[in-house]
Amino acid sequence: MKKHKTHFRDIPSVDAILNHSRLSDKFKLMDYQSAKTVARRSLTRLRESINNNEQVIIEDFLEAYLNSFMEFLREQPLQPVINGTGVILHTNLGRAPISQNSMNAAIAAGLEYSALEVNLSDSTRGGRNEVISTCLSVSTGCERGFIVNNNASATLLALSTMVDNKRNEVIVSRGESVEIGGGFRIPDIIAASGAKIIEVGTTNKTYLSDYSNAITNRTAAILKVHTSNFIVKGFVHTPKLIDIAKMAKTVRLPLIHDIGSGCLVDTRKYGLTKEPMVQDSVTAGVDLTLFSGDKLLGGIQSGLIVGEKSVVSRMESHPLARAFRTDKLTLASTISTIKSYIKGTYEDEIPIWKIVSQSIRTLERRANTICKKSEIGAVIDGSSVLGGGSMPDQTIPTKLIRIDCDEKTQNIQKQLVNSRPCIMPRISDGKVYIDVRTVLETQDDLLINLLIDLLGGK
Template structure:
């Protein structure tokens, strides 16, 4: 017979009893007594609510487990490590570009010591936190100077605000109607322009815009021409977009700067890897863009940042705007950006930068790893598939890969959930009612974690 509400309530342990259990006592030793007590009381409150609803009380062991789990989620290291077996190289939800060990060490070293962040060692006086990054951006892109801010969206906002505030009589910024886009997180170009104080002037049509459209829209109130790379979608068919060089010709004719928001921002020729050509930062600079804006954590393969490269006069204008301090980045990110750019200057991006390791790895090497997973677990079969670049870069572009495809006895959703609940969470993808694990995006030292997660999920699936 089910317990009566009275007996169920009486079966509940006291807060002190929960605190004295071995697992919770460990929490008390590591965290504050008051914080753990609050958790225990909350768990007991949920148990009382359950009794009220269905006359059943959770077991003491279940309550202890819940306290421990909640403490781990709330106070444990975060973000938690996961294995990206989705095959999406730049997975936005999983933190986009992982950093190389060299870059991570640079950030760690910067965090744990004093540094010359804003100090000139030669003169013994205050220095510029942007000078070193400016030099590296110049060397990497061919630009005269550069600046780093906290992400590309803030880079766009800062740049527009600086450019339109330079002359109060010039606030209009010309944008192709097909480039007044919205990208991830609700970032809309018209909204950002409004916040910056710029007046949007749309030209052309959604699918076709010409250089002459820009020239026809220029007035004495024009502050700049803005080109926006539609990084997360593709318009195909009856389309036309003018070359950046043609837009620059129009701009120079009327003394109007061209700002090029590349979005992803790539320093290498992606055609080498069987992909379409992604606009390169160096090309934007050589074509004459006054300012080129791009992300640090997409195809650059570094930390989240917004990078701006261009003519020194315009970089100086941007860096001196009041918003520059509001969107500046910390010393750890600056260190990581510097180390990332150095990898390109050494031409070592394929060896040192994880996303380019993933992209450049041969399909045969990937197939060998997938086969190793199959042999070690006895699960699934190795099949050819496609990996995506993701992260708003090279939309629709994929590269060949091999995956371990598993058809679980039970639900594919449940099997995928079990992979995520293993000691080191493994995130896979589901296609055609099967769970696919793609080695392309799995670090070489994570094979064991994948194998153990598959075994764990198979054990749960067989029950």
């Protein structure tokens, strides 16, 4: 291999790379076919560098590429992060961290065989949905529950179940025809189900009569969507959910309520406004209530469906239910999460409620300890937010660590983000902050040591 300015004619063959004295030991740590693929990828990158007129030494370039790939193999599949942003349900950081019990349940289901679809009483085949249906029924008051892989799937499955050739219209308030994140929009999901959207009312005002006047012999369902990721205030009106439910039952139409965040707790106990609860939707007489498992429920990603037995059972037998069903790990983990609510232990066991319920006194003690031991920054007042498309107008008092040092903000941020584990800070007004509320208490000592190593205690 050449050690001078490179040209395309200098590029070695795949076999030459695999057998090179500086590289062969690392390639031997891989399956042969994988090693050949990595070698080809390294040559592609080398060609790109030469094409860009970069000055490279072939051996050094290929060795650096291979070392980088070996580091990739050693890394955890998803890098752990210390969340200092103050966003509790940070979508880019995986939303809700799950409880230890939920993790243990998933591990047990994954490492061993499990009675996923077996009735242990008589060894006959059973349904995988029975246990979680019982848990959802007890925790929400519904007749039957069901689980799919996310809430968008739940919405699509619900609409697809209700629509047929004769009835294909779905009524939704114009103010609730929203984008739910990631470019996914309610009108698109309705269209994907084969339904035609019938928008009623206006952006700020929708009345009960708007719904009733839009009903025809082609109406398949009424869809109510909780606008969880934005707030409309002032000159607004929307009918009560119980009144829509009564009207829907009068005309024998299913009412579907997508409440998104999936809260089972009265959030007023934490000084927040009341977030719509799943139990309230069930009590109001809604036929199907849909919500996420990884938002305010505090579990793993899933879509949960609760409602009347006859309607939920129709969804379970729909062909799409097979496409959207969850694996055994998600199922076991979610069951464990819901049991924490049934037992009344969610504040002690589910991380997001530990985070939300943590007192200012505790946060101040933790922040002062981190600052004192790391000799970095000062403790100031601040606010955390729920995030994840939940309660957008609500904040929670917190304590921030303002990092004071001679480095430029951009340099500090880069050092924190590139640390292992990564520290994701909050950047505001040209300053770097760490919100202690979203730092898991078990990570405090690790954070202190990282700050000392990175910023030198200055």
